[in-house]
Amino acid sequence: MTDARGPAAGRGGGTSARRTPGTPCWVSLMVHGPAATQEFYGALFGWEFRPGPQQLGPYVRALLGGREVAGVGRLPPDRHLPIAWTPYLASDDVNRTAETVRLCGGTVGVGPLDAAEAGRMAICSDPAGAVFGLWQAAAHLGQAVTGEPGTPAWNELATFEAAGVAKFYETVFGFELEPSATAGLDYVTLRLDGRPVAGIHGVGDALPRERGPHWMTYFQVADIGESLRRLTGLGGHVLEPARDTFRGRVALVADPEGARFSLLQSPR
Known part of the structure; x- marks a missing residue:
């Protein structure tokens, strides 16, 4: 997994580089x-x-x-x-x-x-x-800092089936597609210039009916337990409790208006 930045950005630092199309x-x-x-x-x-x-x-x-x-x-x-x-x-x-x-x-x-x-x-x-x-x-290049708590760390598409829609993104943006080698996991990593920039997860019938296919943003946090306690105290909701994944420790949450996002505590 990587962050959404161009190659000229330093981890935890800013970037003045124009992103590769599709990033x-x-x-x-x-x-x-x-x-x-x-x-x-x-x-x-x-x-x-x-x-x-x-x-x-x-x-x-x-x-x-x-x-x-x-x-x-x-x-x-x-x-x-x-x-x-x-x-x-x-x-x-x-x-x-x-x-x-x-x-x-x-x-x-x-x-x-x-x-x-x-x-x-x-x-x-x-x-x-x-x-x-x-x-x-033009004047605004986009996200100016990565790799720190409170910054977007990953974007992932939840959809019915990964391969078909991955072809759409490949054609439009020139992504290199890397299907998961894990048996039973319908997942395609989107790569640009050899580095992963986003993912597509086919979840079939597990896709929430009221949501349909949608992109999910993961925000970096330092301590997911503390972040979840703060979130609920502010009126947010924990939709799926923290669990260990290949990305790190992840929890699915929603803000008070119902916008869903994920919290990510990367492996130490």
């Missing part, structure tokens, strides 16, 4: 109550916030130690969309990538459009319905 470079959450959401994540991860591009409504960027790690915006009142963390994948040309998404059986729900001087974006879904974003960087 997860940002995560964003659209909610009904952004003020309460900022309070929750600020207390959970130590984030601070400052205004970001407002093209899709009120939006702030979350900062950790003064460096950008994620975004939080407000859903339009008339949009009844799932409250979910959305990963953005880097693109050198959002218009061209969005057209490739359409040609490969996906859909483009928003954009492409400019986000002020920050860059150009689109919000898409794959053929199975999982939502993801595209980001063409």
Whole structure:
């Protein structure tokens, strides 16, 4: 497993490098109550916030130690969309990538459009319905710090079956596909330049009916037990208790508005 950054980034440090197309470079959450959401994540991860591009409504960027790690915006009142963390994948040309998404059986729900001087974006879904974003960087390159508690550490797609949808991402972004060698595990690791950048997990009938295929963001924590206690004290919910995995110790949780994410304590 690796983090969502370009090769020029140092662990725990910032990066000024433009990401290889397809690399997860940002995560964003659209909610009904952004003020309460900022309070929750600020207390959970130590984030601070400052205004970001407002093209899709009120939006702030979350900062950790003064460096950008994620975004939080407000859903339009008339949009009844799932409250979910959305990963953005880097693109050198959002218009061209969005057209490739359409040609490969996906859909483009928003954009492409400019986000002020920050860059150009689109919000898409794959053929199975999982939502993801595209980001063409200008002034804003994306996540500026990795490998520290409170930063996104991994993005993983939960879907019905991995192989078919993996072909979509391979065609659109040029990923190298690495199927799991573990018997009975339907998992494909997406690689760029030989390094893992994301995963696809086929879970069949275990996929939550009310959720459908969806991307999951894992946030790094130093002590998962302490983080879970803090989360529940802030009004969050533990959906699956901490368990040991090949990534480290992982727990599935939700914030007070119901946005699901995972906490990850990496092996020491």
